[in-house]
Amino acid sequence: MRETPFCLRVGHLLPCSMADSSSANFTNPSTFILLGMPGLEAAHVWISIPFCTMYTITILGNITILIIVKTEPSLHEPMYYFLCMLAITDLVLSTSTLPKMLSIFWFNSREIDFSACLTQLYFVHCFSAIESGLFVAMALDRYVAICHPLRHSTILTNAVVPKIGPVAVLRGAILALPYPFLARQWPYCRTNIIPYTHCEHMAVVSLACADIRVSSYYGLFTLICRIGLDVFFIALSYTQILRAIFRLPTKDARLKTFGTCSSHLCVILAFYIPTLFSSLMVRFAHNLPLNFHVFFANMYLLLPPMLNPVIYGVRTQQIRARLLQLLPRKGPKVFS
Template identity: 70%
Template sequence: MQETPLSCRGGHFLCHTMTVSNTTDFTNPSTFILLGIPGLEMAHVWISIPYCIMYVIAILGNFTILFIVEREPSLHEPMYYFLCMLAVTDLVLCTSVLPKTLTIFLFNSREINFSACLTQMYFIHGFSVVESGIFVAMAFDRYVAICDPLRHSTILTNLIVSQIGLAVLLRSSVLVLPCVLLARQWPYCRTNIIPHSYCEHMAVVNLACADIRISSYYGLSVVILVTTMDALLIAVSYTQIVRAILRLPTKDARLKTFGTCGSHICVILTFYSPALFTFLSHRFRQNVPLHFHILIANVNLMVPPMLNPIIYGVRTKQIRDRLLHLFTQRKT
């Protein structure tokens, strides 16, 4: 007796879709079907609750950062400009994923247009590369501020900060756009069912009935290049920062600076660790359950946008003081 496909256990509509998809030849389908988290269909509604909470926190937190920095002239400095870039990037990342994922979980709305799927793929992977670049820029800003504070304002002028932002965005577009263009040109004649909650690059191109090694190798090269280069630059910056901190005259000054840098490093590890696990497990998956892989992939896109405004915002005295000032003004 032939075993029923996993996706067919979720409902009649999905069984019918898979049957049609597996028996009909088509090229570049007009729609894909996102399964959500295969194997956990019965828990989709419950899973949507923490997803909603994280999304609301991410939206409120990042918009609060943008609002406070825009309203307070004393925060118009490179550190806070980079923080605003990070907030915008986080808003784009979580909004690219969460609304569609929640419609899958809550309303069983699994269809996504082919072009919309590729657009989602571009925004997810593109702005993940942007976020990595912003972490490098923020590490460089902290390096200059701590190791060469007298020249900080002359090195990181508003023009230089804007040029860094544009360079980070341009690098992302140049590296990620070929992934999307390659995915678009493959013929999809096996199935249009994506075993994922969003249009992840390899989850999509694995459906192609063609030799996709160029897509796989190019995607792997981009991840290795970006991760290795950015992690190395961040490590060099923070190594110099630690050396400078250890030379500070008082213990209180060292502890205060270590606390700030430590929170930054935690954010960076929170971003890179799940991303690397997700990427490598998708290509070299050995005994990793599919639902666990997808959950980690979603954590990678939801947790950093939720934590970044908390760690960078609440732990930054100027932003914290301004936020408290706004609340006290409203009460009076």
Template identity: 75%
Template sequence: MQETPFCLRVGHLLPYSMSNSNTTDFTNPSTFILLGIPGLEAAHVWISIPFCTIYVIAILGNFTILFIVKMEPSLHVPMYYFLCMLAVTDLVLSTSILPKTLSIFWFNSREIAFRACLTQMYFLYCFLVMESGFFMAMALDRYVAICHPLRHSTTLRNSVVANIGLAVVLRGGIIILPSFLLVSQWPFCRTNIIPHTHCEHMAVMKLGCGDIHVTSYYGLFLLFFVIGVDVFFITLSYIQILRAIFSLPTKDARLKTFGTCGSHLCAILVFYIPNLFSSLTYRFGHNVPLHFHVLIGNMYLLVPPMLNPIIYGVRTKQIQDRLLRLITHKETTFFSCCSGSQTKFRADLGGELVLGQ
């Protein structure tokens, strides 16, 4: 059976699109139409269940990390400051796309204003670059802590950590800005329908009818230069870390030292591998089904914010201990309150019985 053309599969959305879109040029359309996951519209409600679960876990997990680090003085060190910066980045990253995605799945709310679409796209990639920068900063912290432990407290002072965090934020905000400005000036003369759950850069870029080579090359520059430089410095840091670890005299010392890097390495793999896979699939996977592109594009944005707090919570003893003390303290307080209430009730009841006698 011949496959139904894409334009006919989305025919029920044509009233939303601009009229005579094949012949009429329009610059900066007032709205875009997000299709969600093309080809899987009937399953949107079911797909929303894992999406919503991932979002709730990400919100609870990252807020828990922020709360524990704030409440535990022993965690007020550079490693956990960078972890808090990563948690805030994950919160913004997941919140920038999930509410709109769920509104498509649940309420069929497909329209998004042109400026809102560009704003979503800017925040999305701005915070992706920030997340990569914070992973590089955390690798620097591990390098100094393991290779130069005596200089760790003097090298990574609070003021230095704050400056590194500010530099990462400014780099993310500034380096994405040219791409954002270029897209805002494109003429969109084909259609305003985006076959995605959010304003993904490649999906929006395919709607432009002007010369998009500059924006495409700039996107490759961001992928291979910015992300590539971060990965290079992370790799360089871990080469030095591994050299220092293998120079330790005993196997127990090597395992214990390497264990301090385990959570960071897991988080790095969770972030970079799906990101790279999604980018390469979009650019070179022309025979890959469209719904697979969309699902991968969502997973590499949603899964790391969910897994990062779990990884650090499971593999970091200080966070486990603080969380356990917090839970047991609440249980002790609850049972103490209940016990006190029962004692008071019995005392009152005993008093009434004496008075009654």
């Protein structure tokens, strides 16, 4: 297959033919054009198979988590309430991007309205921040449960836990709000082509013919808030958790206690590692092929929502046991 050359324009990679042919002025474009996977257009149908599979697992897995927690009274505890909040966040985060991606792959439907693009951009950053905030809340829950077990029911009561969700939502909404407002104010006079499968923030603002350092700096600021501060608080919680675990008298007790945190640690790594790589690559790794940028931008949106219910379903005994009860059992047929 013939490779498509790419050029650097306004700090971002674009196909040379498109960058050079963009002589028209798009001071306020009515639509953007999403390319999907540039250079791999012939393989879009095949690429859509894992994307569609991941989305299906995301929908089924998170809805299953919600049903299990709702129908099982023994799971009406803070940890599982947070897990339900996480499942809802994952459903919104994946649904804000996946249907449009699949329409590009299946129907070559690449146009997206300017306002719809900014709305998608907002939802991605808003619910990513909400998810990060929920991980902090879940780390707090594990800290209280392990370091102060006798006070857990009095600190994280059924009245307190539902209030943490709106706080995480409010923080995410406020942090993401400047993204579309800043993007809307820039004049777009070079091209309206976005070489991504969705409206990635830096890919959008890099099309502007203006000094976009405000958008870039604000993106770094929210990255520090979302990853830097949140990871700091999570690490602080787990430092105290590990100290408490190592003070336990037996190895079996230490392993059993640490096992209660293993699911949370796995989903944290699945969320923060792709997010960090994608955010840093789009700003600093301009020499990498464009498909690497697109791949990592997709992974941080697709991988965590799919893995979260799978990890919790496999590694959490109460959820696994309840799931096995819901599955139909094959038994011997009785003939009269």
